[in-house]
Amino acid sequence: xxxxxxxxxxxxxxxxxxxxxxxxxxxxxxxxxxxxxxxxxxxxxxxxxxxxxxxxxxxxxxxxxxxxxxxxxxxxxxxxxxxxxxxxxxxxxxxxxxxxxxxxxxxxxxxxxxxxxxxxxxxxxxxxxxxxxxxxxxxxxxxxxxxxxxxxxxxxxxxxxxxxxxxxxxxxxxxxxxxxxxxxxxxxxxxxxxxxxxxxxxxxxxxxxxxxxxxxxxxxxxxxxxxxxxxxxxxxxxxxxxxxxxxxxxxxxxxxxxxxxxxxxxxxxxxxxxxxxxxxxxxxxxxxxxxxxxxxxxxxxxxxxxxxxxxxxxxxxxxxxxxxxxxxxxxxxxxxxxxxxxxxxxxxxxxxxxxxxxxxxxxxxxxxxxxxxxxxxxxxxxxxxxxxxxxxxxxxxxxxxxxxxxxxxxxxxxxxxxxxxxxxxxxxxxxxxxxxxxxxxxxxxxxxxxxxxxxxxxxxxxxxxxxxxxxxxxxxxx
Numbered sequence: 001x002x003x004x005x006x007x008x009x010x011x012x013x014x015x016x017x018x019x020x021x022x023x024x025x026x027x028x029x030x031x032x033x034x035x036x037x038x039x040x041x042x043x044x045x046x047x048x049x050x051x052x053x054x055x056x057x058x059x060x061x062x063x064x065x066x067x068x069x070x071x072x073x074x075x076x077x078x079x080x081x082x083x084x085x086x087x088x089x090x091x092x093x094x095x096x097x098x099x100x101x102x103x104x105x106x107x108x109x110x111x112x113x114x115x116x117x118x119x120x121x122x123x124x125x126x127x128x129x130x131x132x133x134x135x136x137x138x139x140x141x142x143x144x145x146x147x148x149x150x151x152x153x154x155x156x157x158x159x160x161x162x163x164x165x166x167x168x169x170x171x172x173x174x175x176x177x178x179x180x181x182x183x184x185x186x187x188x189x190x191x192x193x194x195x196x197x198x199x200x201x202x203x204x205x206x207x208x209x210x211x212x213x214x215x216x217x218x219x220x221x222x223x224x225x226x227x228x229x230x231x232x233x234x235x236x237x238x239x240x241x242x243x244x245x246x247x248x249x250x251x252x253x254x255x256x257x258x259x260x261x262x263x264x265x266x267x268x269x270x271x272x273x274x275x276x277x278x279x280x281x282x283x284x285x286x287x288x289x290x291x292x293x294x295x296x297x298x299x300x301x302x303x304x305x306x307x308x309x310x311x312x313x314x315x316x317x318x319x320x321x322x323x324x325x326x327x328x329x330x331x332x333x334x335x336x337x338x339x340x341x342x343x344x345x346x347x348x349x350x351x352x353x354x355x356x357x358x359x360x361x362x363x364x365x366x367x368x369x370x371x372x373x374x375x376x377x378x379x380x381x382x383x384x385x386x387x388x389x390x391x392x393x394x395x396x397x398x399x400x401x402x403x404x405x406x407x408x409x410x411x412x413x414x415x416x417x418x419x420x421x422x423x424x425x426x427x428x429x430x431x432x433x434x435x436x437x438x439x440x441x442x443x444x445x446x447x448x449x450x451x452x453x454x455x456x457x458x459x460x461x462x463x464x465x466x467x468x469x470x471x472x473x474x475x476x477x478x
Contacts, residue, residue: 042061042062042173043061043145043146043147043173044059044060044061044145044146044147044148044149044171044172044173045058045059045060045061045145045149046058046059046142046145046149046151047060049067051067051069051077051078052089052094052095053094053095053096054069054071054072054077054094054095054097055069055071056068056069056077057070057140057142057151059149059151059169059171060149060171061149061171061172061173061174061175061176062173063081063082063175063176063367063433063434064079064080064081064171064176064178064367065078065079065080066078066079066169066171066178067079067080068140068151068153068169069108069110070137070138070139070140070153071097071137071138072097072108072135072137073108073112073133073134073135073136073137073138073155074112074113074138074153074154074155074165074167075108075109075110075111075112076110076111076112076169077089077108077109077110077111078110079111079178079294079365079367081176081292081367081433081434082292082367082433082434084290084292084367085203086202086203086285086292086294086367087109087110087111087200087201087202087203088109088110088201088202088203088204088205088339088340088341089108089109089110089203090107090108090109090339091339093106093107093108093109096108097137098130098135099135100130100131100132100134100135100136101129101130101135102129102130102131103129104129104130105128105129105130105134106130106134106135107201109201109341110201111198111199111200111201112134112199113133113155113165113167113182113196113197113198113199114128114133114134114196114197114198114199114345115128115133115161115163115194115195115196115197116194116195116196116197116307116308116347117195117307117308124193126161126194131158131160132155132156132157132158132160133155133158133161133163133165136155136156136158137156138153138154138155138156138165138167139153139154140152140153141153141154143168143170144170146173147172147173148170148171148172148173149170149171149172149173150168150169150170150171151168151169151170152166152167152168153166153167153168153169154166155167157187158187159188161192161194162186162187162188162190162192163184163185163186163187163192163194164184164185164187165182165183165184165185165196166182166183166185167180167181167182167183168180168181168182174408174459174460175407175408175458176366176367176368176406176407176433176434177364177365177366177406177407178364178365178366178367179362179363179364180198180361180362180363180364180365181360181361181362182196182198182348182360182361182362182363183358183359183360184196184348184351184353184358184359184360184361185353185356185357185358186353186354186355186356186357186358187356188355189355190355191352191353191354191355192351192352192353193350193351193352193353194350194351194353195306195307195347195348195349195350195351196347196348196351196359196361197313197345197346197347197348198296198298198345198346198361198363199343199345200285200296200343200344200345201341201342201343202227202285202294202341202342202343202344203340203341204223204224204227204267204316204340204341204342205222205223205224205339205340205341206222206223206224206225206289206340223267223268223269223340224267224287224289224340225267225289226287226288226289226371226372227266227267227286227287227288227289227342228264228265228266228267228285228286228288228372228374229264229265229267229283229284229285229286229314229342229344230262230263230264230283230284230286230374230377231262231263231276231278231280231282231283231284231312232261232262232263232278232279232280232282233257233261233262233263233276233278234276234277234278234279235261237276237277238277238309239275239276239277239309241257242257242263242276243255243257243263243274243275243276244274244275244276244308244309244310245272245273245274245275246273246274246275246308246313247271247272247273248270248271248272248273248274248316248320248321249270249272249321252270252272254266254267254268254270254272254316255272255274260375260376262375262376263276263278265314265316265342267316267340267342268316268318269316269317269318269319269334269340270316270318270319270320270321270331271316271317271318271319271320271321272314272315272316273313273314273315274313274314274315275308275309275310275312275313276310276311276312276313276314277306277309277310277311278300278311278312279300279302279311280300281297281298281299281300282295282296282297282298282377283295283296283312283344283346284296284370284374284377284382285342285344286370286371286372286374288371288372291369291370291371291436292367292368292369292370293367293368293369293370293371293374293382293404294365294366294367294368295365295366295368295377295382295406296344296346296363296364296365297363297364297365297366298311298346298361298362298363298364299362301349304349304350305349305350306347306349306350307347307350310347311346311347312344312345312346312347313343313345313347314342314343314344314345315342315343315345316342316343317339317340317341317342317343318334318340319331319332319333319334320332346361346363348360348361366406366433367433368381368382368404368405368406368433369404369433369434369435369436370382370384370404370436371384373385378465378466378467378468379406379464379465379466380405380406380407380455380456380464380465380466380467381403381404381405381406381431381437381456381467382403382404383401383402383403383467383468384402384403384404384436385400385401385402385403386401386468386470387399387400387401387439387452387454387467387468387469387470388400388401388470388473389449389452389470389471389472389473390472390473391472391473391474392442395444395445395448396442396443396444397442397443397444397445397449397452397472398441398442398443399413399428399439399440399441399442399443399452399454400439400440400441401438401439401454401467401468402436402437402438402439403431403436403437403439403467404433404436404437405431405432405433405437405456405467406433406456406464407433407456407458407459407464408431408432408433408458408459409430409431409456409457409458409459409464410427410428410429410430410431410456410457411427411428411429411430411431411437411439411454411455411456411457411467412425412426412427412428412454412455412456412457413425413426413427413428413441413443413452413453413454413455414452414453414454414455415443415445415449415451415452416449416450416451416452416453417447417448417449417450417451418448418450418451420451423445423446423447423449424445425455426443426445428441428454429441431456439454449472450471450472451469451470451471451472452469452470452472453466453468453469454466454467454468454469455467
């Protein structure tokens with residue numbers, strides 16, 4: 001959630017406990033051993049479970065477990081992929097529910113819907129805290145199960161904002177892709193202007209996402225010092241430095257725009273809120289210690305107005321920098337009193353809604369494998385070491401690179417001559433989202449190739465798109 005306004009209310013409600021957070025054995029799935037292995041694609045399931053004392057619902061397939069707690073504001077409280085839990089769950093409030101209470105905020109963790117713009121200056125701003133939208137119980141409905149699992153979470157109507165949220169979450173049996181369809185409805189008798197926001201709290205504690213051999217090397221009780229977020233900065237940004245510091249230090253060494261145009265946040269335990277008018281439609285959250293990553297995708301609407309011009313917001317929790325009356329800076333005590341988390345937030349455009357009208361926000365999550373060497377995201381996966389193609393002599397081409405993929409299948413090289421004519425395709429290596437994929441292959445095309453594109457073809461034979469396209473480097477011809 002945008003925390004510049006709500007942060008002042010966090011001091012009283014968060015605990016000093018650290019989420020140590022290994023997934024419970026009843027929710028864990030066996031990790032896949034060996035590159036290219038994939039789980040058996042049985043039907044997905046929707047079932048009632050107990051999660052940390054909550055009456056929860058679990059949506060699962062052979063790849064992923066999603067746990068929702070409808071009574072706690074319809075939260076998706078945890079996502080586990082290949083045995084790795086991604087989301088922060090506040091240990092102070094685990095298994096508990098508090099009805100809406102004015103002037104307080106109960107941060108259970110997980111992922112939820114939020115409302116923008118925030119503030120308390122007029123009725124066109126949402127005061128936040130604990131209210132019906134954030135803490136009201138949602139009703140749960142199982143829409144489908146088997147080949148595709150879909151659930152629907154319907155929130156209560158809020159007379160203060162005039163809004164009702166409905167959120168559908170779906171998971172196919174044969175993929176780790178998670179799909180969200182959120183609806184914001186005007187239940188009032190007058191026109192409204194709001195933006196809805198997808199808010200995901202990722203666990204950034206050291207050891208908070210321990211999974212067998214992938215355990216974090218950092219000691220428990222500290223934050224993960226190899227935790228990152230990425231999103232493409234807008235080259236024609238409306239913001240100074242291509243991002244806006246809404247809260248926190250203006251000069252923050254943990255934040256920068258790289259030479260390749262990627263905006264990066266290296267998590268440190270210090271309060272900061274960073275707004276971006278990113279247009280590429282994706283953000284990535286990367287745990288470099290365990291080399292697990294999540295890519296969140298959305299559709300940027302070019303001709304629409306976004307709240308404060310921001311399509312993406314990142315928030316890092318921790319102490320606040322304050323200035324004394326004589327201008328001396330200092331760090332406050334930790335408002336969160338211990339837990340470590342980072343928020344990745346996707347905003348919808350501002351929606352002008354007449355009575356009874358609705359607008360939607362559609363997003364997709366792709367869990368995969370990547371580390372702090374992350375370079376970019378495509379429709380089919382992520383890139384760590386970009387594709388290279390080199391003429392190794394005798395008409396042979398050496399291919400190299402390293403990637404994480406979004407679907408199980410195989411990487412296929414598409415070859416083209418100097419005139420752009422296709423020379424055919426060649427399978428390179430099997431690929432699975434649960435393991436990083438390295439390419440180190442030599443091809444022997446019958447006709448000289450000038451260009452190579454590396455595609456991911458899923459197990460059903462569907463081309464999911466390119467991971468990179470390069471010209472063949474002829475090297476030193478002397």
